[in-house]
Amino acid sequence: MSETKFVLKGGSLPDGSMRNILIVGDSISAIDATVNEADATIIDVTGSVILPGLVDLHTHLREPGREDAETVESASRAGAKGGFTALSAMANTSPVADNAGVVEQVYRLGQAAGLLDVFPIGAVTQGLKGEALSEIGAMADSVARVRVFSDDGMCVFDPLVMRRALEYIKKFDGVIAQHAQEPRLTVGSQMNEGEISARLGLRGWPAIAEEAIIARDVLLTDHVQSRLHVCHVTTAGGVEIIRWAKARGINVTAEVTPHHLLLTDELASTYDPIFKVNPPLRTEKDVQALREALADGTIDIVATDHAPHTMESKECEWQEASFGMLGLETALSIVQKTMVDTGLLTWQGVATRMSTAPAAIGAYFDQGQGLVVGARAHISVIDPSKTWIVDRDIVQSRSRNTPFHGYELPGVVTHTFFKGKATLIDGVVA
């Protein structure tokens, strides 16, 4: 059987150089200006930027348990549409991914969908209850090879549990991805605490509730010489603490979501829960601090926190609604809008923060190798000169809770290749 061959012609690499890329089988076999293969499918990507396949370290796939909101298959389609070649399945499913059985099931569902890699994240504690450690070793040694552990949605609040988890994962070269939220300071919280919450009469989620946990966790991580990843940083104060920790040599990485790079708590004034998310949208000052931190590397990566929800859990009163918003299909466009078009980040920087670095944090086999000859052909092509209008009625996701409905965004993802297979062709999911 002859191998499939593609030539991506006329595009530029993240460093700005114009190169053609030859894909043979599942690998990149040549990168140069003149490559041409008679029997290859030629794809003209003139004017586009060719990026290494995007890797999301924070995705809610909802399967098992809430297949009415999303499945591994539908999230894979949304991922391919957004330029992703790997997703990370958060553990807060039903049943919770706190044992080898569930993570292997999710891993296999990802393989079956075949559009990208799905790397399951294991729960830190049994049932996400924050009390007893889950079977971390069994998950690490399973087929799913779990390295990232998180109770996301819940904070590993008990300092002793967090300490033990940080220590224990060292045996497996793991990392704890912490959802930093002090629970006592956020009982019933609905949105960022500040001027807007005071006016709207919605209970506040203070920035300090995030910062206090980040501060504690970097100190714990230092003490036990382990590795910490801070999920979805949202506050200027959180950025300062991480900057300080990195300067001290503490092994901490951090992520920011696309929505926190663009949206602010002013949007809660509509009382439309499409803008309700945990952690909440913050202020303009925080947005600016997050952008600068992503630019200077204090925040290592962009992760979507893609959180699908059914219509009825968003079409209601704010305080009754679920937290979370879609992210996979809009992530790269939001990053272009907030980071590239503003001059804060080059495409090379985008490639690092959305592919190389997240793959390194998760120790994701085969992902994030960059565009080099011999690497697995995980590729994402974006035309930065085109714009598109977000329409929640035609998303790949099974849910439609995007906060960007009606937004005109820059950057159209036209092609995605996963292991040399085209999963997105001219904007259509294969």
Add this chain to the structure above:
Amino acid sequence: MRHLLSINDLSLTDAIGILDTATELSRISDGQVKKLPTLRGRTIVNLFAEDSTRTRISFEAAAKRLSADVINFSAKGSSISKGESLKDTAMTLQAMGADAVVIRHGASGAPQRLADLEWMTGSVINAGDGTHEHPSQALLDAFTIRKHLGKGAADLAGIKVAIVGDVLHSRVARSNVLLLNLLGAHVTLVAPPTLLPVGVESWPATISYDLDSVLSQVDVVMMLRVQQERMSDLFFPNAREYSRYFGLNLQRLALMQPHAIIMHPGPMNRGLEIAAEVADSARSVIVEQVANGVSVRMAILYVLLAGAPSGSESN
């Protein structure tokens, strides 16, 4: 103006227009025949997803005096208590041909959701939503203040008002700060620091933790209800200590200027935020607030509904 969701929906002209209309309508309420034919054939639904006898009765009386048909839809025993969504309730009301919905709801912003989502075409009137706003209460409070201290002016320019108590959880306080400011009054919020929201600095009001120093400066003292359960949430140590610092008792009444009036949106906790002797004193206009409530709510219904025939709302 189609809806009344927040005081922010009102311009100064709108607010004064409602107060003036209420003045006219109160003359009718004082007369022998209390009923006007203005809203004959119109249907007003009182949708009370949270218990509130006094506000519901006040709106009901207002609607009936304008000859509207009134349907009461209360939390207990209704589909709301059986878990029906706001959307389904709204679509039911639409199917029944409601021209206006007066909504009381425990969730801040619920009236705005009802108005924005176009599940129904009628007017939405916020009768108190969560800890957000209670615009009809603020309008009746302004009406009461103007009657006593307005000296014939249309607005409340220069009048000083202290709002005392649980500002954090009070929709009455939020609406009053906005409306009193719109009408030119000066507001001082007096509360323990725990019961003021973070972000209150941005409100058009002065903040004080010391009731005694404020009392002699103001023309109106508006006491807010303090709910007993706040103690278990660590907002203050106990009822006795709250009363000692923030309760309006006879000693504090003596600090007030002779012309100053005492208000309370009710229901009162006698002995906690207000002493019984003070509530019943000649300075108290608390019972009058209730009577004025009917006139002001008639004015709100009149301004929103009169003139536009049933079902003629465009869009």
